[in-house]
Amino acid sequence: MPISLYNSLSRRIEPFAPLDPSRVTVYLCGPTVYNYVHIGNARGPVVFDVLVKLLRRHYPKVIYARNITDVDDKINTAAIEQGVPIGQITSRFTQAYREDMAELGIAPPDVEPHATAHIGQIIAMIQTLIQSGHAYEAESHVLFDVASYAAYGALSGRDTDELIAGARVEVAPYKKNPTDFVLWKPSTPELPGWDSPWGRGRPGWHIECSAMTAAHLGETIDIHAGGVDLQFPHHENEIAQSTCAHGGKVFARWWLHNGMLTFEGRKMSKSLGNVLHVHELLKQHPHEALRLLLLRGHYRQPLDWSDAAIAQAISTLDGWYRVLRELGDIAVDVTQPLPVPERLEAALCDDMNTPQALAELSLLADAARQTPSPATKAALLGGGATLGLLQQDAEAWFKQASGSDVDAQRVETLLEERRAARAARDFARADAIRNELTAMGVAIEDGTQGTRWSVAKH
Numbered sequence: 001m002p003i004s005l006y007n008s009l010s011r012r013i014e015p016f017a018p019l020d021p022s023r024v025t026v027y028l029c030g031p032t033v034y035n036y037v038h039i040g041n042a043r044g045p046v047v048f049d050v051l052v053k054l055l056r057r058h059y060p061k062v063i064y065a066r067n068i069t070d071v072d073d074k075i076n077t078a079a080i081e082q083g084v085p086i087g088q089i090t091s092r093f094t095q096a097y098r099e100d101m102a103e104l105g106i107a108p109p110d111v112e113p114h115a116t117a118h119i120g121q122i123i124a125m126i127q128t129l130i131q132s133g134h135a136y137e138a139e140s141h142v143l144f145d146v147a148s149y150a151a152y153g154a155l156s157g158r159d160t161d162e163l164i165a166g167a168r169v170e171v172a173p174y175k176k177n178p179t180d181f182v183l184w185k186p187s188t189p190e191l192p193g194w195d196s197p198w199g200r201g202r203p204g205w206h207i208e209c210s211a212m213t214a215a216h217l218g219e220t221i222d223i224h225a226g227g228v229d230l231q232f233p234h235h236e237n238e239i240a241q242s243t244c245a246h247g248g249k250v251f252a253r254w255w256l257h258n259g260m261l262t263f264e265g266r267k268m269s270k271s272l273g274n275v276l277h278v279h280e281l282l283k284q285h286p287h288e289a290l291r292l293l294l295l296r297g298h299y300r301q302p303l304d305w306s307d308a309a310i311a312q313a314i315s316t317l318d319g320w321y322r323v324l325r326e327l328g329d330i331a332v333d334v335t336q337p338l339p340v341p342e343r344l345e346a347a348l349c350d351d352m353n354t355p356q357a358l359a360e361l362s363l364l365a366d367a368a369r370q371t372p373s374p375a376t377k378a379a380l381l382g383g384g385a386t387l388g389l390l391q392q393d394a395e396a397w398f399k400q401a402s403g404s405d406v407d408a409q410r411v412e413t414l415l416e417e418r419r420a421a422r423a424a425r426d427f428a429r430a431d432a433i434r435n436e437l438t439a440m441g442v443a444i445e446d447g448t449q450g451t452r453w454s455v456a457k458h
């Protein structure tokens with residue numbers, strides 16, 4: 001089944017064909033590690049996790065790199081504000097990022113390059129750019145000379161002349177053109193810095209992705225991904241740097257951009273006070289519900305986050321897990337890989353149409369409920385796996401608490417007491433126990449196979 005992907009560079013959907021099918025290369029711009037990331041920053045990692053898993057089903061080897069930006073002025077500011085060394089900030093939030101992404105069911109990348117571990121490659125790339133006339137040194141800075149690269153603006157559809165005319169920011173006096181961007185800048189003694197031919201300093205942001213891509217994936221890669229907010233200037237600058245440093249070779253053959261997240265229709269921003277951190281959301285809601293919500297819209301469209309949308313995602317998962325719980329006695333052959341349902345795969349191959357894939361998953365759940373069998377159950381589980389959903393035991397799903405911690409042992413003890421009370425026809429005691437469970441947020445359901453319980457999630 002061929003994969004088609006929308007390429008932001010050509011602005012159309014194209015059949016995907018890697019340069020070397022035995023080594024597919026994907027790069028995603030990762031976080032700047034100075035704080036917990038907000039939920040909008042998890043959308044790219046989730047949707048491109050689905051893409052990488054899809055590619056892995058189609059190609060024998062995929063190398064997926066997602067970087068860590070661990071040198072940045074925001075990190076410096078955070079370190080100064082908190083009075084701690086920079087490394088303490090970056091290591092703490094790198095670890096938090098890895099944990100939060102894992103909780104969202106995102107597989108770790110094959111390579112997780114850190115900017116500070118690639119200063120040598122960054123300096124070498126800047127030197128090449130200077131030698132080839134694409135960069136210049138001015139007042140201890142090195143700048144990329146945008147006028148030296150005729151194709152600048154092709155990705156974002158911007159015209160260089162318009163960019164220059166439209167530049168409103170106060171232009172640094174050492175720049176030849178207002179659109180020229182920093183490759184290297186000087187550091188004061190308090191700031192992190194490295195020795196370079198231009199004095200002690202640190203890299204600009206854009207150059208790190210160009211250097212790390214070349215170091216780990218090669219000069220031409222198959223897919224470069226990121227949020228649409230990075231398209232300009234970050235990705236435009238990456239293209240300029242990499243293409244000019246590599247003698248005009250194509251940098252990334254496909255550019256994929258995910259849309260932005262809004263919160264109840266408004267932009268998420270610090271000034272509006274509506275920034276939701278993944279780290280906090282994970283404490284409040286079932287993790288799969290957050291993942292499902294991020295996959296609910298098509299990745300290129302904006303997506304709205306709201307409490308109602310979370311409740312809806314939980315309710316959808318409740319429905320699917322209810323089917324799996326009903327099918328609890330049906331054994332699926334665990335020695336075989338789970339099947340990849342064809343129609344669901346077709347939806348993902350069609351420019352990662354996750355809304356359609358989720359609709360197919362609902363149909364698989366209906367089929368499994370109507371015709372319980374090892375095959376229909378395996379199809380439901382297999383479909384869930386392609387999206388990173390239905391990854392837990394159905395009983396565990398219903399018993400997991402969110403927001404409050406329900407003590408499962410305590411629930412079991414109370415249920416045992418209730419069984420004993422009912423057996424002794426002490427219905428007042430049995431009702432009192434039920435009320436106690438209700439107060440704990442636990443719902444119980446008496447059935448032929450005994451009493452089942454679940455925790456209210458919203």
Ligand SMILES: [Zn+2]
Pocket residue numbers: 028029030209234
């Ligand atoms: Zn980047």
